[in-house]
Amino acid sequence: ADERFDATFHVNTIATYDGSVTWLPPGLVRSTCAIDVTYFPFDVQRCFLKYGVWTYHGHLVDLVLSDEATDTTSFLTNGEWLLQ
Numbered sequence: 001a002d003e004r005f006d007a008t009f010h011v012n013t014i015a016t017y018d019g020s021v022t023w024l025p026p027g028l029v030r031s032t033c034a035i036d037v038t039y040f041p042f043d044v045q046r047c048f049l050k051y052g053v054w055t056y057h058g059h060l061v062d063l064v065l066s067d068e069a070t071d072t073t074s075f076l077t078n079g080e081w082l083l084q
Contacts, residue, residue: 011023011024012024022066029049031047031049033045033046033047033048051063
């Protein structure tokens, strides 16, 4: 076996004394959504993202939104869209 091979998946997590684990995932999420331009140019588009886990049953993992606000300072601006 090659000693350089690493089968573990490195993630940033914080485990606390009560058993809760906070996952700090770096990454890029790309999504597509249907666009309704009925009221163009005053249309509003809503895209929904659904997060979950594949490695555990849904009753074993609780995904909790830690903050209602989103930091959009690193988003690229676009002359056609206003991100809210």
